[in-house]
Amino acid sequence: xxxxxxxxxxxxxxxxxxxxxxxxxxxxxxxxxxxxxxxxxxxxxxxxxxxxxxxxxxxxxxxxxxxxxxxxxxxxxxxxxxxxxxxxxxxxxxxxxxxxxxxxxxxxxxxxxxxxxxxxxxxxxxxxxxxxxxxxxxxxxxxxxxxxxxxxxxxxxxxxxxxxxxxxxxxxxxxxxxxxxxxxxxxxxxxxxxxxxxxxxxxxxxxxxxxxxxxxxxxxxxxxxxxxxxxxxxxxxxxxxxxxxxxxxxxxxxxxxxxxxxxxxxxxxxxxxxxxxxxxxxxxxxxxxxxxxxxxxxxxxxxxxxxxxxxxxxxxxxxxxxxxx
Amino acid sequence: xxxxxxxxxxxxxxxxxxxxxxxxxxxxxxxxxxxxxxxxxxxxxxxxxxxxxxxxxxxxxxxxxxxxxxxxxxxxxxxxxxxxxxxxxxxxxxxxxxxxxxxxxxxxxxxxxxxxxxxxxxxxxxxxxxxxxxxxxxxxxxxxxxxxxxxxxxxxxxxxxxxxxxxxxxxxxxxxxxxxxxxxxxxxxxxxxxxxxxxxxxxxxxxxxxxxxxxxxxxxxxxxxxxxxxxxxxxxxxxxxxxxxxxxxxxxxxxxxxxxxxxxxxxxxxxxxxxxxxxxxxxxxxxxxxxxxxxxxxxxxxxxxxxxxxxxxxxxxxxxxxxxx
Numbered sequence: 131x132x133x134x135x136x137x138x139x140x141x142x143x144x145x146x147x148x149x150x151x152x153x154x155x156x157x158x159x160x161x162x163x164x165x166x167x168x169x170x171x172x173x174x175x176x177x178x179x180x181x182x183x184x185x186x187x188x189x190x191x192x193x194x195x196x197x198x199x200x201x202x203x204x205x206x207x208x209x210x211x212x213x214x215x216x217x218x219x220x221x222x223x224x225x226x227x228x229x230x231x232x233x234x235x236x237x238x239x240x241x242x243x244x245x246x247x248x249x250x251x252x253x254x255x256x257x258x259x260x261x262x263x264x265x266x267x268x269x270x271x272x273x274x275x276x277x278x279x280x281x282x283x284x285x286x287x288x289x290x291x292x293x294x295x296x297x298x299x300x301x302x303x304x305x306x307x308x309x310x311x312x313x314x315x316x317x318x319x320x321x322x323x324x325x326x327x328x329x330x331x332x333x334x335x336x337x338x339x340x341x342x343x344x345x346x347x348x349x350x351x352x353x354x355x356x357x358x359x360x361x362x363x364x365x366x367x368x369x370x371x372x373x374x375x376x377x378x379x380x381x382x383x384x385x386x387x388x389x390x391x392x393x394x395x396x397x398x399x400x401x402x403x404x405x406x407x408x409x410x411x412x413x414x415x416x417x418x419x420x421x422x423x424x425x426x427x428x429x430x431x432x433x434x435x436x437x438x439x440x441x442x443x444x445x446x447x448x449x450x451x452x453x454x455x
Numbered sequence: 456x457x458x459x460x461x462x463x464x465x466x467x468x469x470x471x472x473x474x475x476x477x478x479x480x481x482x483x484x485x486x487x488x489x490x491x492x493x494x495x496x497x498x499x500x501x502x503x504x505x506x507x508x509x510x511x512x513x514x515x516x517x518x519x520x521x522x523x524x525x526x527x528x529x530x531x532x533x534x535x536x537x538x539x540x541x542x543x544x545x546x547x548x549x550x551x552x553x554x555x556x557x558x559x560x561x562x563x564x565x566x567x568x569x570x571x572x573x574x575x576x577x578x579x580x581x582x583x584x585x586x587x588x589x590x591x592x593x594x595x596x597x598x599x600x601x602x603x604x605x606x607x608x609x610x611x612x613x614x615x616x617x618x619x620x621x622x623x624x625x626x627x628x629x630x631x632x633x634x635x636x637x638x639x640x641x642x643x644x645x646x647x648x649x650x651x652x653x654x655x656x657x658x659x660x661x662x663x664x665x666x667x668x669x670x671x672x673x674x675x676x677x678x679x680x681x682x683x684x685x686x687x688x689x690x691x692x693x694x695x696x697x698x699x700x701x702x703x704x705x706x707x708x709x710x711x712x713x714x715x716x717x718x719x720x721x722x723x724x725x726x727x728x729x730x731x732x733x734x735x736x737x738x739x740x741x742x743x744x745x746x747x748x749x750x751x752x753x754x755x756x757x758x759x760x761x762x763x764x765x766x767x768x769x770x771x772x773x774x775x776x777x778x779x780x
Contacts (some may be wrong), residue, residue: 134774138509140668140714141771164681165606166534166664167504169599172497179492179577180543180594184463209491218505220592222547252504258590258778265583267545269505269594274494281490339491343465356489389465446466449459453583 133227138257151229152219152253155236156243160216160251168251170216173273177212179203180269186453188235188264191302192315195266196238198391198455201320203270204246205340208325209394211276217243218252220267224260235264246320276329283336284357288425289403291396293324293410294418296346297374297388303454305377314373319392323413328396331409337397343455345387347443349395350431361431363423363443386433387446389454397425458552463582476554477544477578480561481568485541485576493576495541498598502537504528505594511778513560513589516627517640520591521563523716523780526645528595529571530665533650534719536601542568543577545592549585560589571645601654608661609682613750614728616721618649618735619743621671622699622713628779630702639698644717648738653721656734662722668780670712672768674720675756686756688748688768711758712771714779722750 136143153162160168181202188195200217207214219239223232243250248270298317305312321340328335337357339349346368350361370378370385378385392415398406403421410416423434431443461468478487485493506527513520525542532539544564548557568575573595623642630637646665653660662682664674671693675686695703695710703710717740723731728746735741756768 135777136772136774138668138777139771139774141673141773141775143772144669145770163605163607164677166531167502167537167595167597169500169535169602170503171500175494175496177492178495178541178543178596180545180592181579182545182547182581182592184547184581184583206491210494212492216503218503218594220505220507220594222507222509222590222592252594254506254592256507256509256590256778258509265547265581265590267505267507267547267579267592267594269543269545269577269592270492271503271596272492277494280488282488343463344469348466352489445470446464447461447468448466449461449464450466452460452463453581 131229133223133229133257134225135257138255144255147255151233151236155233156240156250158249160249175274177207177210177272177274179206181206182267183455184265184453185455187306190306190316193318194235194238195264196235197242197318199266199268200239200242200246201318201391202455203268204248204320204322207270207272208322209338209340210274211279212272212274214246214248214270214272214322216251217248217268217270219250220254222256222258222265224263225257226262227264246322276335279335279338281337281339281353281356284353284359284397284425286359286425286427287400288336288397289400289421290423291407291410292420292422293394293416295369295371296385296390297370299391300388300451300454301374301377304451312373317390317392319415321394321415324410324416327409327412328406331405333398333402333406333409335396335398339395341390341393341395343389344446345389347386348446351445354429354431360426360428361423362426362434364434366436367420367422369418369420386443387450389450391455456554458548458554458582459550460582463580469580472580476558476561481565481575483574485574500599502532502535502597502599504531506531507592508780509590509778510780512631515631515641518643519560519563520589521560522567522643524591524593525564525567525571526643526716527780528593529573529645529647532595532597533647534663534665535599536604537597537599539571539573539595539597539647541576541596542573543594544575545579547581547583547590549588550582551587552589571647601660604660604663606662606664606678606681609678609684609722609750611684611750611752612725613661613722614725614746615748616732616735617745617747618719618741620694620696621710621715622695624716625713625776625779626699626702629776637698642715642717644740646719646740649735649741652734652737653731656730658723658727658731658734660721660723664720666715666718666720668714669771670714672711673771676770679754679756685751685753686748687751687759689759691761692745692747694743694745711768712775714775716780
């Protein structure tokens with residue numbers, strides 16, 4: 131059965147869609163109350179964010195739009211030193227979408243939410259003209275357990291840890307779009323376990339940021355701008371898988387500007403660098419983590435090449451790959 | 456200047472759009488930190504919700520998509536007995552959209568947020584192929600000041616108050632789409648003042664619900680289903696403006712199924728009915744409020760006609776008017 135405009139009417143068919151698809155796949159005692167808003171108890175300060183997802187194709191090696199919609203928002207919340215607790219999910223669905231496809235997405239959201247330890251507590255469904263596309267917005271709330279984590283906190287002498295290989299999500303999406311057969315899977319994953327490990331191990335985290343659209347170069351430029359510092363990273367320390375590196379060589383892609391969906395940086399005091407690295411590596415999503423560079427005087431981001439050359443990394447200009455997330 | 460795919464890249468152009476449009480029109484000290492998530496202090500339990508907005512045309516008599524995007528979510532939060540505090544705003548923009556148009560929308564959002572007493576504290580921007588369309592998702596958080604308000608609380612003997620004329624938003628959108636010239640304006644408005652008045656006046660509010668897609672008939676059916684009760688309303692008590700009534704007569708529309716964006720019902724104990732009505736009427740958005748019916752034994756919703764006939768009102772089946780909000 132396909133979605134038609136009546137599924138967005140707020141009436142009978144909307145109710146059926148909510149009950150038979152969304153509640154079935156990720157319902158819980160709060161969502162199923164179907165009030166105008168969820169009523170929640172939260173402890174202490176909260177982190178609150180939103181993200182919309184327009185990725186195409188909707189299904190790819192390593193994930194789908196549903197998994198990204200959960201992980202993306204969960205990760206943004208976690209980056210503030212918070213444990214993600216509650217999400218909302220708003221669907222904008224083009225008519226003609228198969229309800230079965232929507233169910234696959236919702237099942238994937240349910241699984242990802244379970245792994246990330248969050249509940250989807252409110253939702254909304256709209257239908258627009260079109261040809262089977264699905265857009266998802268999620269927002270998320272987390273309870274802050276490590277206050278003061280901020281992109282403006284980085285200081286000379288701090289080190290930059292990257293949680294794993296760059297470019298997997300970008301390469302996976304690009305491969306399916308170009309019909310290139312390979313084993314590259316999106317890294318789409320919730321990073322809550324990494325954040326928990328850092329906090330539990332007493333790391334004095336200065337800043338965390340997930341590395342998504344715009345890639346590592348853009349994130350590090352944001353750190354530089356917000357903290358008023360320079361960032362120096364060492365090419366040889368930056369993990370990229372053999373297969374992604376091969377694809378980059380063929381297509382002329384730069385891993386520093388490629389999108390990821392399960393990678394983050396943590397900036398920590400140098401004295402805790404090794405301890406923090408171990409904490410990140412304890413999570414399966416951080417097993418390839420590395421100390422990739424440090425905060426230095428000045429402004430901007432530089433990569434030190436294998437030959438000790440210096441290459442300036444600017445913020446992404448233009449479009450990396452449209453509809454990557 | 457027009458939006459192109461690079462405005463959704465997460466890089467340089469996305470930053471420009473955020474700084475020159477969104478921060479300029481509704482920035483505040485939290486949003487301008489540009490962290491992955493906003494850090495907030497909230498008191499007590501919270502109400503949390505989301506809504507997406509796909510209304511077409513985007514500008515109409517009485518409002519625009521920006522104003523609706525704020526009011527719709529603010530109202531959903533308020534319906535739980537909460538004072539709305541913080542919103543997120545996620546934009547999905549079709550390429551080709553004029554940045555000036557986006558600015559008009561953002562200005563409207565800023566104004567509506569100011570009136571509703573909320574801050575937009577987090578946002579996201581995505582760009583998709585297309586032809587100048589804009590979709591907005593907002594989520595919202597409020598602090599609950601009147602706990603226990605729920606659609607499942609209504610009991611025999613309670614009365615139903617409607618805050619004003621039915622059908623204005625629906626009629627305004629329909630008129631512009633059909634090229635009918637009239638003075639009908641959308642009722643799009645934040646209902647926070649009405650909710651505050653009810654709470655401040657000590658009304659033992661059982662349930663509140665804003666009357667949007669699906670119309671009053673659908674909302675009352677939700678009350679009936681959740682509370683396990685019947686609802687009886689009197690046609691003669693239900694306020695509809697002369698002009699909307701005229702349009703309904705011509706086009707065969709039923710005000711009970713028409714969408715609104717600034718109307719709500721409150722179900723209150725009969726003993727407080729008049730006092731509650733006065734409280735609602737104190738707000739300019741409630742000046743046409745009326746006691747329209749009561750909770751009765753049984754199930755389902757019935758309208759008592761002028762001739763004392765009984766007409767069953769079912770939940771909306773099919774599509775009222777696509778892309779009404």
